[in-house]
Structures are given as C-alpha cells and as structure tokens.
Amino acid sequence: MEWKDYTDFTATDFLADSFFMEWVLHPDEENCAFWEAWQQHYPEKQAVIAAARTMLSSLEYEKHQMPAESYDRIWHALHGKMDPAMPETMRYERSYHHRGWRRAAILTGVCGLLALGLYWLLKPADKRAVYTSQFGENRRLLLPDSSVVILGPHSALKATAFDGEAKTREVWLEGEAYFMVKHDAGNARPFTVHAGDLDIEVLGTEFNVNNYNGRPQVVLHSGKVALQQNARKAARIVMEPGELIEYRADNDRYVRRKVSTEKYVAWVNHTLVFENTSLKEVAAQLHHKYGIQVQFADSTLLQERFSATLKQADHKVVLRAIQEAFSVQLQQQDGNTFLISR
Amino acid sequence: MAIQSGEGHAANWQHFLGGSREAFAALYASFAPLLYNYGCKECADRRLVEDCIQDVFEYLLAHRAQLSPVTNVKAYLLKAYRRALLRKISNMRKNIPVALTDEARFEIVISPESHLIGQQSSLHRREKVAAALNALPPRMKEALFLRFYEDLSFEDIAAIMEIDQKSVYKMIYKAFDKLRRQLADFPLWALLYCLLLKP
Structure with missing residues (x-):
C-alpha cells in the first residue's frame, strides 16, 4: 500500500x-x-x-438471477459451436467413473487398430452438451425437447443436439438422475439413456438411473423402458413400473426386484432414505454425493445396519444420525475426512 | 459455486486458449450469470440480454486462435458484452422501439435485509442516500456499479465504458460529492450510530 x-x-x-x-x-x-x-x-x-x-x-443493487433454463439453453447452443479440436473433458475426474469408457476402448482395441483409426477418422465432431452438478447439489435441467432431468449430486449428463434434424435423442449419464421424458408424437425420435454398460430405451416415462459405482441401476416409476447391454445387443429387457433392475457387468447379470419407487427418488427432494443399509454402503454414498471420506476405526462397524429417512439432508445430517444411532464418536480429520470410532 | 480469484480466471482463460473445454466451461459458469446481472441493469429486454451472452461466448469459441492472454477476464468480458449489447440495442432501435431500462438503469435499491436489520433512523438515511444516487445520470450510476459492485479499477471501468480514466474518476467523485452534501445535514450521533451498526 x-x-x-x-x-x-x-x-x-x-x-x-x-x-x-x-x-x-x-x-x-x-x-x-x-x-x-x-x-x-x-x-x-x-x-x-x-x-x-x-x-x-448504501450502494446496494438488485441481483438479477440468471434463470437456470436460460443458462442451460445457451450452454447447449455453445456446444454445437465448439471446435472439434477441443478435447472433451469433464469438469471433474473420478477414476472409476471412466471404467465404462475404458472397457469400450479395450473392446475397440480387440477389433483391431484399423477399426480404431477408421472410427477416429469418421467420428463426427463431439457436439454433445455437458451438464454437471457439484457435490451436494441437485440440478434441474430442461432439455430442448422439454424433457426434464433432475441431476443428482456430483453427476454429469451429456446430450446430443435434439434439434430439428435429429433422428434420436441420446444422453449419457455418470452419477444419478431422475428422468421425466417428454413423449414424442408417434415415437418418431426415441430417447435413449446410456449408463455405463447399459442402454435404456425410453418409451415416454419417469424413472431413476443410478450409475455412481459402475453398476447401473434403474428404477421405473411410470411408463415403460427397455434395457439392453450395450456391447452385446442381445437380450432386451422390458421393465414394468415399480421395478428395480441393476446390471452387474462382472458376471453379466441383471438383478430384478419389486420396490417402492419413492425410496429411490426421494433424493430429488433432498431426502435421504436408508433401509437396513450397511455403514459401508452409506459411506460409499456419501463419498459419491458429497465428496467426503468416511473412515472406520473398527472394521466391525462397516457391517452395522442403518435405517433412517432424513429430510433436507446432507452429509453432516447423516453423520450426526449415525453418531446418535450407534453411540459412536465422530471426528473430523480434515476438511473432507471423517473418522468414526466406538 | 466456488468463488474464483482473478488469477484463477486468468488461468482458465489461458487453458481455454490452449483448447480446454473444461476451462471454457468454468469461464461460462463464472461469467454467464455475471453478464446476465449486468445486462439486466442495462436493458429490460431479457431475450436481448441472453442473446448477447450467447454471442460473446460464441465469439470466444470462433476466435480462440486469435485471442491473446488477458489479466482481468471480468473486465474483458464486460467490455465485449457491453459493446455487443449496445450495438444490438441501437440496431433494433432503428426498426422497433426496444424496452430499455433507461432511467431505472443501475438503480440502487434498499435490500429487504437492511429493512430487517436497519434501525428506523439508519434506514431512513439510506433511503435518502439511495434516492440521491438514483437521481444521478445512468452513466454515473453505471460507473458506481462497476466500481463498487464489480470491484473494478478506474482503468478497467474506463476501458469498459470507452471513456478516459479521468472522466471515470470525475464521475465517481461527483456522485459522492453529491451524496456528501445530502448527508451533511445529518446529526453526528446518527452517523456514529451507523458506524456501530455496520460490521
């Protein structure tokens, strides 16, 4: 000075x-x-x-908040103008996130380098719009076809341009999202969600997709969707409302069961539901959604079962509930690491 | 959203010039809402405000190879945006009248929070100050906004508003001089009261 x-x-x-x-x-x-x-x-x-x-x-100004629809609409439009030489990168990196892409790359490798070369030569410029959300944030997206997507915390959705000429509507999901897909007259433009190894073909409907851990899980609330493993376009599974299907790539199997769908979409209203969930699983969820690490001093704690419905919840609310339910000690190690001990 | 420092923006700018979509996304996330807020103070036509945001970012994408590094990304984008907006407004005015904010441009308001926390006497004074400020010409108010809300230097404001630095200084000085006279008739105790109230 x-x-x-x-x-x-x-x-x-x-x-x-x-x-x-x-x-x-x-x-x-x-x-x-x-x-x-x-x-x-x-x-x-x-x-x-x-x-x-x-x-x-005394100098105060009215703040004009940019409407989320405008923010997304312009962002979507800008994607179409991006130089294909600009490499596609996500705003954040998570190693397991890219397992699906890596597997696809290995598969392509098996098909031969020639094919790969051809693919890169013929591949159209990536004009997909990318929407991302921060840790702990839910984002409401309005896609150009008026479909609404509620993007869960720390998730990413890529979308092809849904403009006039587009024959299909395709999106790629990492993380979790709830879809309210606008039915297209005469089903002229099918809507497909790609989640890891799974393709979800939508026939006008509401459903939740969770793809945080490389094991895509779909919960159908209403309407109809069909699932297909994307590498081997063989079996096509049609889901009924109220069903949950999880795809396990390691043994190439679908796990299918009847569920109450509310529990799986409660996150849309910032409510977290745990039903007899192991603390290990709770810790994994908190890591995916809020970016925190939960460590357990005693490995027997990992198998403890936790049940709670927490409204307006974030990781702090969940940790406090665990602390009370099991009478355990909770210590914050640093900004993002918490230690639970008996 | 994380608050980003000026250096962070300059680094993002640099990475964007190098072809990073990630950096471009970060610039969009930081500045689209800021330009929107500014645009709404300049012009009441929301569609126009939004179109110009798209134009500015499209321009960046199209001219990435020709752009050079900038130290103050905020000032750079505000300048480009203001130009785009004013050009569009004058083009449209030739054809159809555009809803301009005109007199209400860069209006100073008393926020609801200050109604809550403010003592009656302090609130009354602030209303008086706001009224005095709002009576200033819009350009003067714009300079005040850029200086005190967007935290820009006299040099940057001069560049954005395309006037010389001396005029910016004069405008801001004049605005405050007017205020000082408005406030001159306040008793000393009231001023001290205000000092204690404000953090």
Missing part, C-alpha cells in the same frame, strides 16, 4: 480511496487493524469516516 496522509481527507476523498473502500467492502485483518488504529489516533475524524461508510454501504 502506498503511504498517504489521510488527515486532510473529506468523506468524498475517502470514498475515492481504494484502501478505504477495500476496508469497508472486504474487511480483513490488515485493513481493519490499520483503520481502527487510525481512528484511535484521530478521534475527531470518526464522524467523517462514519459518513463515508454510510454512503458506501
């Missing part, structure tokens, strides 16, 4: 001074120390300072 003699300053002079402004608008230790000491030194100046402060703090 350059040295200035403030003793002759009028209120107006103070207002034009950057250091003074910094103190009023962004007080920190350094500027507070200076200005407090200065006022002690020149008590007769306190009134002038107060006047200047009043003026500055």
Whole structure:
C-alpha cells in the first residue's frame, strides 16, 4: 500500500480511496487493524469516516438471477459451436467413473487398430452438451425437447443436439438422475439413456438411473423402458413400473426386484432414505454425493445396519444420525475426512 | 459455486486458449450469470440480454486462435458484452422501439435485509442516500456499479465504458460529492450510530 496522509481527507476523498473502500467492502485483518488504529489516533475524524461508510454501504443493487433454463439453453447452443479440436473433458475426474469408457476402448482395441483409426477418422465432431452438478447439489435441467432431468449430486449428463434434424435423442449419464421424458408424437425420435454398460430405451416415462459405482441401476416409476447391454445387443429387457433392475457387468447379470419407487427418488427432494443399509454402503454414498471420506476405526462397524429417512439432508445430517444411532464418536480429520470410532 | 480469484480466471482463460473445454466451461459458469446481472441493469429486454451472452461466448469459441492472454477476464468480458449489447440495442432501435431500462438503469435499491436489520433512523438515511444516487445520470450510476459492485479499477471501468480514466474518476467523485452534501445535514450521533451498526 502506498503511504498517504489521510488527515486532510473529506468523506468524498475517502470514498475515492481504494484502501478505504477495500476496508469497508472486504474487511480483513490488515485493513481493519490499520483503520481502527487510525481512528484511535484521530478521534475527531470518526464522524467523517462514519459518513463515508454510510454512503458506501448504501450502494446496494438488485441481483438479477440468471434463470437456470436460460443458462442451460445457451450452454447447449455453445456446444454445437465448439471446435472439434477441443478435447472433451469433464469438469471433474473420478477414476472409476471412466471404467465404462475404458472397457469400450479395450473392446475397440480387440477389433483391431484399423477399426480404431477408421472410427477416429469418421467420428463426427463431439457436439454433445455437458451438464454437471457439484457435490451436494441437485440440478434441474430442461432439455430442448422439454424433457426434464433432475441431476443428482456430483453427476454429469451429456446430450446430443435434439434439434430439428435429429433422428434420436441420446444422453449419457455418470452419477444419478431422475428422468421425466417428454413423449414424442408417434415415437418418431426415441430417447435413449446410456449408463455405463447399459442402454435404456425410453418409451415416454419417469424413472431413476443410478450409475455412481459402475453398476447401473434403474428404477421405473411410470411408463415403460427397455434395457439392453450395450456391447452385446442381445437380450432386451422390458421393465414394468415399480421395478428395480441393476446390471452387474462382472458376471453379466441383471438383478430384478419389486420396490417402492419413492425410496429411490426421494433424493430429488433432498431426502435421504436408508433401509437396513450397511455403514459401508452409506459411506460409499456419501463419498459419491458429497465428496467426503468416511473412515472406520473398527472394521466391525462397516457391517452395522442403518435405517433412517432424513429430510433436507446432507452429509453432516447423516453423520450426526449415525453418531446418535450407534453411540459412536465422530471426528473430523480434515476438511473432507471423517473418522468414526466406538 | 466456488468463488474464483482473478488469477484463477486468468488461468482458465489461458487453458481455454490452449483448447480446454473444461476451462471454457468454468469461464461460462463464472461469467454467464455475471453478464446476465449486468445486462439486466442495462436493458429490460431479457431475450436481448441472453442473446448477447450467447454471442460473446460464441465469439470466444470462433476466435480462440486469435485471442491473446488477458489479466482481468471480468473486465474483458464486460467490455465485449457491453459493446455487443449496445450495438444490438441501437440496431433494433432503428426498426422497433426496444424496452430499455433507461432511467431505472443501475438503480440502487434498499435490500429487504437492511429493512430487517436497519434501525428506523439508519434506514431512513439510506433511503435518502439511495434516492440521491438514483437521481444521478445512468452513466454515473453505471460507473458506481462497476466500481463498487464489480470491484473494478478506474482503468478497467474506463476501458469498459470507452471513456478516459479521468472522466471515470470525475464521475465517481461527483456522485459522492453529491451524496456528501445530502448527508451533511445529518446529526453526528446518527452517523456514529451507523458506524456501530455496520460490521
């Protein structure tokens, strides 16, 4: 800071001074120390300072919040204009996230390098729009066809351009999302969700897809969807409302059962539901959705079963509930790591 | 959203020039809402405000190879955006009248929070100050907004508003001088009261 003699300053002079402004608008230790000491030194100046402060703090402006629909619409449009030379990257990296892509890459490798070369030569520019959400954040997306997607925390959705000429509507999901797909007249443009190894063909409907851990799980709320393993386009499984299907790539099997769908879509309203869930699984969910690490001092804790319905929940609420339910100690190790011990 | 420092934006800008979509996405996330807020203060036509945001970012994508590094991304984008918006407004005015915010441009408001926390006397004074400020010409109010809300230097404001730095300084000084006179008739105790109230 350059040295200035403030003793002759009028209120107006103070207002034009950057250091003074910094103190009023962004007080920190350094500027507070200076200005407090200065006022002690020149008590007769306190009134002038107060006047200047009043003026500055009177400057309030209405904040115009950009509507989420506009934000997404423009972002979607910008994607179509991106230079194909710009490599596609996600805003965040999670190693297991890309398992699906890696597997696809290995498969392509088996088909031969020639095929790969051809694929890259003929591949159209990636014009997919990417929507991402932060840890702990749910985002409501309005796709160009008026379908609504509620994107769960720390998730990403890529979408092809759904414009006039498009023959299909395709999206790729990492993480979790609830879909309310707009039915297309005469089913002219099918809507497909790609989740890891699974393709979900939508026939106008509401359903939840969870693909946080590379084991895509689909819960159908209403309507009809058909699932297909995407590498081997063989069996096509048609789901009924109220069903849950999880695909396990390691043994190429579908697990199918009847569920109450509310439990699986409660996250849309920031409610977390646990039903006889192991603490190991709870920790994994908190890691996916809030980016935190939960460590257990005692491995027997991992198998403890936890049941709770937590409204307006985030990781802190869940951890506090666990602490009370099992009478355990909870310690925050650093910003993102928590230790649970008996 | 995480608050990003000026250096963070400059680094994102640099990575975007190098072809990173990720950096472009970060710039969009940081500045589209900021430009929207600014645009709404300049012009009441939301469609126009949004179209210009798209134009500015499309321009960046199309001219990535020709763009050079910038230190203050916020000032750069505000300048480009203001130009795009004013050009569009003047083009449209030739054909059909555009709903401009005009007198209400860069209006100073008293937030509901200050109604809640403010003592009656302090609130009254702030209303008086706001009224005095709102009577200033829109350009003066715009300079105040850029200086005190967007935290930009006199140099950046001069570049954005396409006037010389001296005029910016003069405008802001004049605005405050007017305020000072407005406030001159307040008793000392009231001013001290305000000092104690404000953090």
